[in-house]
Amino acid sequence: MLISKEQPIGVFDSGFGGLTVARALIDLLPSEHVVYVGDTGRYPYGPRPASEIRNFSNEIVSYLVEQHGVKMVVVACNTASSFALEDLRDRFDVPIVGVIEPGLRAALRATKNHSVGVIGTVGTIASGAYQHSAAALDREATVHCYACPGFVEFVERGEFDSDQVHVLAERLLGPLVSAKVDTLLLGCTHYPFLARTIADVMGRDVLLISSAEETAFDVKAVLETTGAANPSPDRGVHHFLSSGDAGWFAEMGGRLLGPELAHAEHVHFGA
Numbered sequence: 026m027l028i029s030k031e032q033p034i035g036v037f038d039s040g041f042g043g044l045t046v047a048r049a050l051i052d053l054l055p056s057e058h059v060v061y062v063g064d065t066g067r068y069p070y071g072p073r074p075a076s077e078i079r080n081f082s083n084e085i086v087s088y089l090v091e092q093h094g095v096k097m098v099v100v101a102c103n104t105a106s107s108f109a110l111e112d113l114r115d116r117f118d119v120p121i122v123g124v125i126e127p128g129l130r131a132a133l134r135a136t137k138n139h140s141v142g143v144i145g146t147v148g149t150i151a152s153g154a155y156q157h158s159a160a161a162l163d164r165e166a167t168v169h170c171y172a173c174p175g176f177v178e179f180v181e182r183g184e185f186d187s188d189q190v191h192v193l194a195e196r197l198l199g200p201l202v203s204a205k206v207d208t209l210l211l212g213c214t215h216y217p218f219l220a221r222t223i224a225d226v227m228g229r230d231v232l233l234i235s236s237a238e239e240t241a242f243d244v245k246a247v248l249e250t251t252g253a254a255n256p257s258p259d260r261g262v263h264h265f266l267s268s269g270d271a272g273w274f275a276e277m278g279g280r281l282l283g284p285e286l287a288h289a290e291h292v293h294f295g296a
């Protein structure tokens with residue numbers, strides 16, 4: 026397949042959370058064109074069966090490759106990375122970068138007491154993806170993985186530090202406080218929006234890590250090794266699509282990502 030350096034990078038998530046990764050990508054690689062798909066018509070992915078998440082991911086990547094000619098794809102969703110990454114890599118010729126390994130690598134590098142926490146959706150944690158990657162990357166550290174059902178729904182409603190989210194965080198994060206982790210990986214792309222609440226509950230000494238920046242560094246490395254980085258001195262074009270209400274996506278997404286997201290288009294997937 027012929028890849029031109031001017032082709033965009035495709036990024037997708039079940040909704041708004043992957044905008045944390047898009048933000049990091051735009052900041053690190055300002056001349057790259059980006060096409061972002063938020064599958065808000067079918068979110069949340071967290072509680073869905075693996076086969077469904079694989080089908081959704083496959084459909085979105087086909088769309089990005091066929092309709093937008095993307096030169097690579099970033100799976101900016103931990104749940105989709107957990108269940109679909111290998112399958113996508115087998116099916117498509119373009120490089121596919123996920124968020125599991127980059128985040129975990131950063132957390133394992135940062136921990137001083139070798140006790141790391143990972144929080145994610147029910148699907149991500151139940152898939153065992155973080156547990157398997159941790160065993161492969163570092164046998165010395167103990168990685169405590171916990172699901173945080175309910176966090177995503179608060180973020181999608183734009184509710185980041187209410188009393189209710191605080192109460193839920195105290196209940197869900199209690200075991201990690203007891204385990205005395207010194208580093209906590211936010212293993213769901215939505216969770217960085219709850220960072221203040223999570224930091225309040227975990228305590229100031231616990232380092233919170235978001236996979237967004239590390240994933241952007243992985244993308245940069247792939248572009249450099251494949252010779253596909255866009256050499257243009259101009260700023261890239263950023264295109265946002267939502268399978269749900271595009272007006273709401275632009276309004277809410279703009280608050281989360283910043284001025285690059287002033288407009289979103291609707292895209293229809295599946296049934």
Ligand code: DGL
Nearest residue numbers: 039069070071103104214
């Ligand atoms: N974006 C998903 C993730 O990172 C969370 C939201 C969802 O459940 O769809 O796991």
